Amino acid sequence: MGRPPCCDKANVKKGPWTPEEDAKLLAYTSTHGTGNWTNVPQRAGLKRCGKSCRLRYTNYLRPNLKHENFTQEEEDLIVTLHAMLGSRWSLIANQLPGRTDNDVKNYWNTKLSKKLRQRGIDPITHRPIADLMHSIGALAIRPPQPLALSPNGGSTAYLPAPAALPLVHDVAYHAAGMLPPMTPAQQQQQVVIARVDADAPASPTTEHGQGQELKWSDFLADDANAAAAAAEAQQQQVVLGQYHHEAAAAAGAGSGVAVHGAGSSSAAAAGGDDGGIVGVGGGGGDDRAAEFIDAILDCDKETGVDQFIAELLADPAYYAGSSSSSEMGWGIGLLNAD
DNA sequence: AAGGCGGTCAACCGCCGGGAT
DNA sequence: CATCCCGGCGGTTGACCGCCT
Numbered sequence: 001m002g003r004p005p006c007c008d009k010a011n012v013k014k015g016p017w018t019p020e021e022d023a024k025l026l027a028y029t030s031t032h033g034t035g036n037w038t039n040v041p042q043r044a045g046l047k048r049c050g051k052s053c054r055l056r057y058t059n060y061l062r063p064n065l066k067h068e069n070f071t072q073e074e075e076d077l078i079v080t081l082h083a084m085l086g087s088r089w090s091l092i093a094n095q096l097p098g099r100t101d102n103d104v105k106n107y108w109n110t111k112l113s114k115k116l117r118q119r120g121i122d123p124i125t126h127r128p129i130a131d132l133m134h135s136i137g138a139l140a141i142r143p144p145q146p147l148a149l150s151p152n153g154g155s156t157a158y159l160p161a162p163a164a165l166p167l168v169h170d171v172a173y174h175a176a177g178m179l180p181p182m183t184p185a186q187q188q189q190q191v192v193i194a195r196v197d198a199d200a201p202a203s204p205t206t207e208h209g210q211g212q213e214l215k216w217s218d219f220l221a222d223d224a225n226a227a228a229a230a231a232e233a234q235q236q237q238v239v240l241g242q243y244h245h246e247a248a249a250a251a252g253a254g255s256g257v258a259v260h261g262a263g264s265s266s267a268a269a270a271g272g273d274d275g276g277i278v279g280v281g282g283g284g285g286d287d288r289a290a291e292f293i294d295a296i297l298d299c300d301k302e303t304g305v306d307q308f309i310a311e312l313l314a315d316p317a318y319y320a321g322s323s324s325s326s327e328m329g330w331g332i333g334l335l336n337a338d
Numbered sequence: 339a340a341g342g343c344g345g346t347c348a349a350c351c352g353c354c355g356g357g358a359t
Numbered sequence: 360c361a362t363c364c365c366g367g368c369g370g371t372t373g374a375c376c377g378c379c380t
Contacts, residue, residue, distance in 0.1 A: 014349080017348085049350090052349075052350075056349080102347080106348085109347095110345065111346090
Protein backbone atom coordinates (compact mmCIF):
# COMPACT_ATOMS: atom_id res chain seq x y z
CA MET A 1 0.00 0.00 0.00
CA GLY A 2 1.13 3.53 -0.64
CA ARG A 3 1.19 6.23 1.90
CA PRO A 4 -2.06 7.77 3.05
CA PRO A 5 -3.27 10.93 1.35
CA CYS A 6 -1.69 14.13 2.56
CA CYS A 7 -5.05 15.67 3.38
CA ASP A 8 -8.71 14.91 3.82
CA LYS A 9 -9.85 14.84 0.25
CA ALA A 10 -13.52 15.07 1.14
CA ASN A 11 -13.07 18.56 2.56
CA VAL A 12 -10.62 19.83 0.01
CA LYS A 13 -11.45 22.04 -2.90
CA LYS A 14 -9.99 21.11 -6.26
CA GLY A 15 -9.84 22.74 -9.63
CA PRO A 16 -8.85 26.22 -10.73
CA TRP A 17 -7.85 28.77 -8.14
CA THR A 18 -9.95 31.88 -7.64
CA PRO A 19 -8.41 35.34 -7.23
CA GLU A 20 -9.57 35.30 -3.62
CA GLU A 21 -7.70 32.08 -2.94
CA ASP A 22 -4.62 33.46 -4.64
CA ALA A 23 -4.82 36.57 -2.50
CA LYS A 24 -5.10 34.54 0.69
CA LEU A 25 -2.18 32.33 -0.22
CA LEU A 26 -0.06 35.26 -1.29
CA ALA A 27 -0.88 37.18 1.87
CA TYR A 28 0.05 34.20 4.00
CA THR A 29 3.31 33.39 2.23
CA SER A 30 4.41 37.01 2.17
CA THR A 31 4.13 37.26 5.93
CA HIS A 32 4.96 33.71 7.04
CA GLY A 33 7.11 32.35 4.26
CA THR A 34 6.65 28.97 2.65
CA GLY A 35 7.68 26.46 5.30
CA ASN A 36 5.49 23.44 6.10
CA TRP A 37 2.95 23.45 3.32
CA THR A 38 0.79 20.98 5.17
CA ASN A 39 -0.23 23.71 7.62
CA VAL A 40 -0.52 26.47 5.06
CA PRO A 41 -4.13 25.84 3.96
CA GLN A 42 -5.44 25.86 7.49
CA ARG A 43 -3.49 28.91 8.55
CA ALA A 44 -4.23 30.79 5.37
CA GLY A 45 -7.92 29.97 5.55
CA LEU A 46 -7.96 27.87 2.42
CA LYS A 47 -9.87 24.68 1.76
CA ARG A 48 -7.03 23.30 -0.29
CA CYS A 49 -4.52 20.50 -0.04
CA GLY A 50 -1.08 21.62 1.06
CA LYS A 51 0.41 20.23 -2.08
CA SER A 52 -2.03 22.18 -4.15
CA CYS A 53 -1.00 25.37 -2.33
CA ARG A 54 2.65 24.66 -2.91
CA LEU A 55 2.05 24.00 -6.57
CA ARG A 56 -0.01 27.13 -7.03
CA TYR A 57 2.62 29.20 -5.31
CA THR A 58 5.68 27.76 -7.03
CA ASN A 59 4.13 27.69 -10.48
CA TYR A 60 2.13 30.87 -10.47
CA LEU A 61 2.34 33.14 -7.45
CA ARG A 62 6.03 33.00 -6.65
CA PRO A 63 7.82 36.33 -7.16
CA ASN A 64 10.08 36.84 -10.17
CA LEU A 65 8.27 34.34 -12.35
CA LYS A 66 8.26 35.06 -16.05
CA HIS A 67 4.89 34.71 -17.74
CA GLU A 68 5.86 35.86 -21.21
CA ASN A 69 6.73 33.58 -24.11
CA PHE A 70 9.96 31.63 -24.18
CA THR A 71 12.79 33.31 -26.03
CA GLN A 72 14.92 31.68 -28.70
CA GLU A 73 17.79 31.45 -26.22
CA GLU A 74 15.58 29.71 -23.72
CA GLU A 75 14.39 27.29 -26.39
CA ASP A 76 17.97 26.50 -27.31
CA LEU A 77 18.89 25.89 -23.73
CA ILE A 78 15.92 23.63 -23.13
CA VAL A 79 16.70 21.53 -26.18
CA THR A 80 20.34 21.27 -25.25
CA LEU A 81 19.68 20.38 -21.65
CA HIS A 82 16.98 17.92 -22.60
CA ALA A 83 19.44 16.18 -24.89
CA MET A 84 21.78 15.75 -21.96
CA LEU A 85 19.44 15.30 -19.04
CA GLY A 86 16.27 13.88 -20.51
CA SER A 87 13.02 14.86 -18.85
CA ARG A 88 14.51 16.14 -15.63
CA TRP A 89 12.43 19.25 -15.83
CA SER A 90 13.37 20.69 -12.50
CA LEU A 91 17.06 20.60 -13.39
CA ILE A 92 16.36 22.19 -16.73
CA ALA A 93 14.11 24.83 -15.17
CA ASN A 94 16.85 25.69 -12.69
CA GLN A 95 18.91 26.97 -15.59
CA LEU A 96 16.07 29.20 -16.77
CA PRO A 97 15.50 32.02 -14.31
CA GLY A 98 11.83 32.76 -13.78
CA ARG A 99 10.66 29.51 -15.33
CA THR A 100 9.15 26.58 -13.49
CA ASP A 101 9.52 22.92 -14.24
CA ASN A 102 5.85 22.86 -15.17
CA ASP A 103 6.41 25.70 -17.64
CA VAL A 104 9.32 23.94 -19.24
CA LYS A 105 7.58 20.60 -19.33
CA ASN A 106 4.46 22.05 -20.92
CA TYR A 107 6.46 24.04 -23.40
CA TRP A 108 8.43 20.99 -24.36
CA ASN A 109 5.40 18.76 -24.71
CA THR A 110 3.29 21.22 -26.64
CA LYS A 111 5.82 23.07 -28.75
CA LEU A 112 9.40 21.96 -28.78
CA SER A 113 8.97 18.22 -29.19
CA LYS A 114 6.59 18.85 -32.03
CA LYS A 115 8.97 21.29 -33.61
CA LEU A 116 11.80 18.81 -33.46
CA ARG A 117 9.67 16.03 -34.87
CA GLN A 118 8.63 18.22 -37.77
CA ARG A 119 12.30 18.69 -38.49
CA GLY A 120 12.90 14.97 -38.51
CA ILE A 121 14.53 14.88 -35.10
CA ASP A 122 13.41 12.37 -32.56
CA PRO A 123 12.62 14.48 -29.47
CA ILE A 124 13.55 11.70 -27.10
CA THR A 125 16.96 10.79 -28.47
CA HIS A 126 17.71 14.05 -30.31
CA ARG A 127 18.88 12.03 -33.24
CA PRO A 128 17.56 12.26 -36.77
CA ILE A 129 14.67 9.83 -37.04
CA ALA A 130 16.11 8.46 -40.25
CA ASP A 131 19.32 7.74 -38.42
CA LEU A 132 17.43 5.83 -35.77
CA MET A 133 15.94 3.70 -38.49
CA HIS A 134 19.44 3.15 -39.80
CA SER A 135 20.60 2.06 -36.37
CA ILE A 136 17.74 -0.39 -36.19
CA GLY A 137 18.94 -1.80 -39.47
CA ALA A 138 22.39 -2.27 -37.98
CA LEU A 139 20.80 -4.17 -35.12
CA ALA A 140 19.46 -6.70 -37.59
CA ILE A 141 22.90 -7.73 -38.80
CA ARG A 142 24.40 -7.85 -35.34
CA PRO A 143 22.13 -9.82 -33.07
CA PRO A 144 22.87 -9.82 -29.37
CA GLN A 145 26.15 -11.52 -28.68
CA PRO A 146 28.99 -11.40 -26.21
CA LEU A 147 30.59 -7.99 -26.45
CA ALA A 148 34.36 -8.07 -26.67
CA LEU A 149 34.75 -4.46 -25.70
CA SER A 150 32.45 -4.17 -22.77
CA PRO A 151 33.12 -0.75 -21.28
CA ASN A 152 33.46 -2.00 -17.76
CA GLY A 153 35.25 -5.18 -18.54
CA GLY A 154 32.61 -7.82 -18.33
CA SER A 155 29.39 -7.23 -16.48
CA THR A 156 27.65 -6.14 -19.66
CA ALA A 157 28.59 -9.20 -21.64
CA TYR A 158 25.35 -9.19 -23.62
CA LEU A 159 24.97 -5.50 -24.19
CA PRO A 160 23.07 -5.33 -27.48
CA ALA A 161 24.58 -3.39 -30.31
CA PRO A 162 22.38 -0.29 -30.35
CA ALA A 163 23.28 0.52 -26.78
CA ALA A 164 26.70 1.45 -28.05
CA LEU A 165 25.50 3.72 -30.81
CA PRO A 166 25.95 7.37 -30.12
CA LEU A 167 23.66 10.21 -29.40
CA VAL A 168 23.87 12.65 -32.23
CA HIS A 169 25.52 15.25 -30.04
CA ASP A 170 28.27 13.12 -28.61
CA VAL A 171 31.01 13.48 -31.14
CA ALA A 172 30.29 17.14 -31.49
CA TYR A 173 30.57 17.45 -27.74
CA HIS A 174 33.90 15.68 -27.74
CA ALA A 175 35.11 17.88 -30.55
CA ALA A 176 33.99 21.00 -28.77
CA GLY A 177 35.75 19.94 -25.63
CA MET A 178 32.50 19.67 -23.72
CA LEU A 179 32.99 16.03 -22.96
CA PRO A 180 36.16 14.51 -21.62
CA PRO A 181 38.46 13.02 -24.24
CA MET A 182 37.55 9.48 -25.16
CA THR A 183 39.50 6.71 -23.57
CA PRO A 184 41.43 4.28 -25.76
CA ALA A 185 38.80 1.65 -25.04
CA GLN A 186 36.06 3.99 -26.19
CA GLN A 187 37.98 4.81 -29.34
CA GLN A 188 38.48 1.16 -30.07
CA GLN A 189 34.81 0.59 -29.49
CA GLN A 190 34.09 3.29 -32.02
CA VAL A 191 36.12 1.45 -34.61
CA VAL A 192 34.11 -1.69 -34.08
CA ILE A 193 30.82 0.12 -34.23
CA ALA A 194 31.88 2.06 -37.28
CA ARG A 195 32.71 -1.20 -38.99
CA VAL A 196 29.34 -2.66 -38.12
CA ASP A 197 27.73 0.51 -39.32
CA ALA A 198 29.62 0.29 -42.58
CA ASP A 199 28.34 -3.23 -43.04
CA ALA A 200 24.81 -2.02 -42.65
CA PRO A 201 22.78 -0.96 -45.68
CA ALA A 202 24.35 2.20 -47.04
CA SER A 203 21.14 4.06 -47.52
CA PRO A 204 17.80 3.84 -45.80
CA THR A 205 16.14 3.62 -49.17
CA THR A 206 18.41 0.97 -50.62
CA GLU A 207 16.77 -2.26 -51.54
CA HIS A 208 18.49 -5.03 -49.67
CA GLY A 209 20.10 -7.69 -51.70
CA GLN A 210 20.43 -11.35 -51.07
CA GLY A 211 22.07 -12.91 -48.06
CA GLN A 212 21.76 -10.52 -45.15
CA GLU A 213 18.24 -9.43 -45.75
CA LEU A 214 17.28 -9.27 -42.13
CA LYS A 215 15.08 -6.60 -40.71
CA TRP A 216 14.62 -5.55 -37.15
CA SER A 217 11.05 -6.74 -37.39
CA ASP A 218 12.38 -10.24 -37.87
CA PHE A 219 13.15 -10.20 -34.19
CA LEU A 220 9.51 -9.59 -33.44
CA ALA A 221 8.09 -12.83 -34.72
CA ASP A 222 5.63 -13.00 -31.85
CA ASP A 223 4.36 -9.53 -32.39
CA ALA A 224 1.31 -9.44 -34.59
CA ASN A 225 1.95 -5.78 -35.31
CA ALA A 226 5.53 -6.24 -36.34
CA ALA A 227 4.90 -6.25 -40.05
CA ALA A 228 2.86 -3.09 -39.90
CA ALA A 229 5.44 -1.42 -37.70
CA ALA A 230 8.22 -2.35 -40.07
CA ALA A 231 6.30 -1.04 -43.03
CA GLU A 232 5.66 2.20 -41.23
CA ALA A 233 9.30 2.49 -40.28
CA GLN A 234 10.38 1.92 -43.83
CA GLN A 235 7.99 4.53 -45.05
CA GLN A 236 9.40 6.99 -42.54
CA GLN A 237 12.85 6.22 -43.81
CA VAL A 238 11.83 7.06 -47.33
CA VAL A 239 10.18 10.27 -46.28
CA LEU A 240 12.91 11.36 -43.96
CA GLY A 241 15.86 10.10 -45.93
CA GLN A 242 15.96 13.20 -48.08
CA TYR A 243 15.91 15.43 -45.05
CA HIS A 244 18.56 13.36 -43.39
CA HIS A 245 21.06 13.89 -46.15
CA GLU A 246 20.29 17.58 -46.48
CA ALA A 247 20.58 18.10 -42.77
CA ALA A 248 23.84 16.21 -42.57
CA ALA A 249 25.29 18.34 -45.31
CA ALA A 250 24.09 21.52 -43.71
CA ALA A 251 25.27 20.64 -40.26
CA GLY A 252 28.89 20.43 -41.20
CA ALA A 253 31.56 17.84 -40.77
CA GLY A 254 31.42 17.55 -37.02
CA SER A 255 27.77 16.69 -36.82
CA GLY A 256 28.07 14.51 -39.85
CA VAL A 257 30.50 12.30 -38.06
CA ALA A 258 28.17 12.18 -35.13
CA VAL A 259 25.28 11.07 -37.25
CA HIS A 260 26.97 8.18 -38.89
CA GLY A 261 28.86 7.61 -36.03
CA ALA A 262 31.28 6.15 -34.45
CA GLY A 263 30.08 5.75 -31.00
CA SER A 264 30.92 7.03 -27.70
CA SER A 265 29.53 5.78 -24.50
CA SER A 266 27.50 8.69 -23.36
CA ALA A 267 25.30 7.23 -20.76
CA ALA A 268 22.48 9.68 -21.03
CA ALA A 269 22.39 9.11 -24.72
CA ALA A 270 22.30 5.38 -24.70
CA GLY A 271 19.92 5.33 -21.81
CA GLY A 272 17.14 7.40 -23.22
CA ASP A 273 17.57 6.14 -26.68
CA ASP A 274 18.28 2.53 -26.72
CA GLY A 275 16.63 1.24 -23.63
CA GLY A 276 13.52 0.66 -25.64
CA ILE A 277 15.42 -1.08 -28.38
CA VAL A 278 16.80 -3.57 -25.95
CA GLY A 279 13.34 -4.76 -25.26
CA VAL A 280 12.37 -4.85 -28.89
CA GLY A 281 15.41 -6.30 -30.52
CA GLY A 282 16.62 -8.67 -27.92
CA GLY A 283 13.32 -9.54 -26.40
CA GLY A 284 15.21 -9.20 -23.16
CA GLY A 285 13.58 -9.47 -19.82
CA ASP A 286 13.93 -7.33 -16.74
CA ASP A 287 17.32 -8.81 -15.94
CA ARG A 288 18.74 -7.73 -19.24
CA ALA A 289 17.22 -4.31 -18.90
CA ALA A 290 18.65 -3.97 -15.42
CA GLU A 291 22.05 -5.05 -16.66
CA PHE A 292 21.82 -2.54 -19.42
CA ILE A 293 21.00 0.27 -17.04
CA ASP A 294 23.81 -0.77 -14.74
CA ALA A 295 26.17 -0.64 -17.66
CA ILE A 296 25.00 2.85 -18.48
CA LEU A 297 25.59 4.02 -14.95
CA ASP A 298 29.02 2.42 -14.90
CA CYS A 299 29.83 4.09 -18.17
CA ASP A 300 28.65 7.38 -16.75
CA LYS A 301 31.14 7.16 -13.94
CA GLU A 302 33.99 5.91 -16.08
CA THR A 303 33.66 8.60 -18.70
CA GLY A 304 33.08 11.32 -16.15
CA VAL A 305 29.86 12.40 -17.82
CA ASP A 306 28.02 12.51 -14.53
CA GLN A 307 30.67 14.76 -13.08
CA PHE A 308 30.65 16.83 -16.21
CA ILE A 309 26.93 17.43 -16.04
CA ALA A 310 27.16 18.35 -12.39
CA GLU A 311 29.85 20.92 -13.13
CA LEU A 312 27.97 22.21 -16.09
CA LEU A 313 24.83 22.79 -14.11
CA ALA A 314 26.81 24.55 -11.45
CA ASP A 315 28.00 27.07 -13.99
CA PRO A 316 25.18 28.40 -16.17
CA ALA A 317 27.37 31.09 -17.67
CA TYR A 318 29.70 28.54 -19.17
CA TYR A 319 26.82 26.70 -20.65
CA ALA A 320 25.10 29.71 -22.10
CA GLY A 321 28.27 30.65 -23.86
CA SER A 322 28.56 27.27 -25.52
CA SER A 323 25.17 26.98 -27.08
CA SER A 324 25.98 27.83 -30.63
CA SER A 325 24.03 25.70 -33.04
CA SER A 326 26.98 24.14 -34.77
CA GLU A 327 28.35 22.78 -31.55
CA MET A 328 25.19 21.70 -29.91
CA GLY A 329 23.89 19.46 -32.59
CA TRP A 330 20.76 18.88 -34.54
CA GLY A 331 18.00 20.21 -32.43
CA ILE A 332 19.26 23.67 -31.90
CA GLY A 333 20.47 24.32 -35.35
CA LEU A 334 17.18 23.25 -36.71
CA LEU A 335 15.17 25.31 -34.29
CA ASN A 336 17.21 28.33 -35.15
CA ALA A 337 16.52 27.68 -38.78
CA ASP A 338 13.04 29.03 -38.31
C1' DA B 339 -24.44 29.68 -35.58
C1' DA B 340 -22.95 25.55 -33.75
C1' DG B 341 -20.46 21.55 -33.17
C1' DG B 342 -15.99 19.24 -33.69
C1' DC B 343 -11.30 19.31 -33.05
C1' DG B 344 -6.72 20.28 -31.60
C1' DG B 345 -3.58 23.08 -28.79
C1' DT B 346 -2.38 25.01 -24.43
C1' DC B 347 -1.62 25.05 -19.69
C1' DA B 348 -3.07 24.85 -14.81
C1' DA B 349 -3.75 21.42 -11.71
C1' DC B 350 -3.84 16.77 -9.94
C1' DC B 351 -1.89 12.20 -8.95
C1' DG B 352 1.21 8.92 -7.32
C1' DC B 353 5.85 7.85 -6.44
C1' DC B 354 10.31 8.76 -4.39
C1' DG B 355 14.11 10.56 -1.51
C1' DG B 356 15.50 12.46 2.56
C1' DG B 357 15.05 14.39 7.08
C1' DA B 358 12.95 13.87 11.60
C1' DT B 359 11.60 11.05 15.27
C1' DC C 360 17.28 0.73 12.34
C1' DA C 361 12.48 1.43 11.24
C1' DT C 362 8.81 4.32 10.48
C1' DC C 363 6.57 8.54 9.47
C1' DC C 364 6.02 12.72 7.19
C1' DC C 365 7.02 16.31 3.99
C1' DG C 366 8.61 18.37 -0.15
C1' DG C 367 9.79 17.58 -4.75
C1' DC C 368 9.37 15.45 -9.09
C1' DG C 369 7.58 13.72 -13.59
C1' DG C 370 3.56 11.99 -15.92
C1' DT C 371 -1.10 12.71 -16.86
C1' DT C 372 -5.61 14.85 -16.96
C1' DG C 373 -9.13 17.97 -18.01
C1' DA C 374 -10.91 22.66 -18.59
C1' DC C 375 -10.63 26.29 -21.56
C1' DC C 376 -9.93 28.60 -25.85
C1' DG C 377 -9.53 29.48 -30.71
C1' DC C 378 -9.88 27.76 -35.27
C1' DC C 379 -12.12 25.18 -38.77
C1' DT C 380 -15.91 23.09 -41.16
